[in-house]
Amino acid sequence: MGILNLMLDDEADEAQEEFFFDHIEKCIICFSHYNVEKQIRELLKRKLQKRKVPTELAIDIRNKIVQ
Ligand SMILES: [Zn+2]
Numbered sequence: 001m002g003i004l005n006l007m008l009d010d011e012a013d014e015a016q017e018e019f020f021f022d023h024i025e026k027c028i029i030c031f032s033h034y035n036v037e038k039q040i041r042e043l044l045k046r047k048l049q050k051r052k053v054p055t056e057l058a059i060d061i062r063n064k065i066v067q
Contacts, residue, residue, distance in 0.1 A: 004030060008037050 003020045006012035012020060024031040 004034055004037075007034065008041060 003012060003016050003023075006016055007020050024034055
């Protein structure tokens with residue numbers, strides 16, 4: 001289901017969103033697939049955000065040394 005991927009990427013328009021939520025109300029397969037994928041993506045996002053902090057800190061420290 002293509003709309004499922006659009007939803008996960010936040011690229012679905014309003015009509016697609018409406019169709020999607022209408023569909024997962026009746027379709028447990030898409031419903032559970034959507035929830036699992038969403039959780040995976042949120043976990044990955046959190047991991048990426050954590051990795052960003054040391055990089056920003058390193059840049060900050062480097063800037064202080066250069067100044
Ligand atoms: Zn379905």
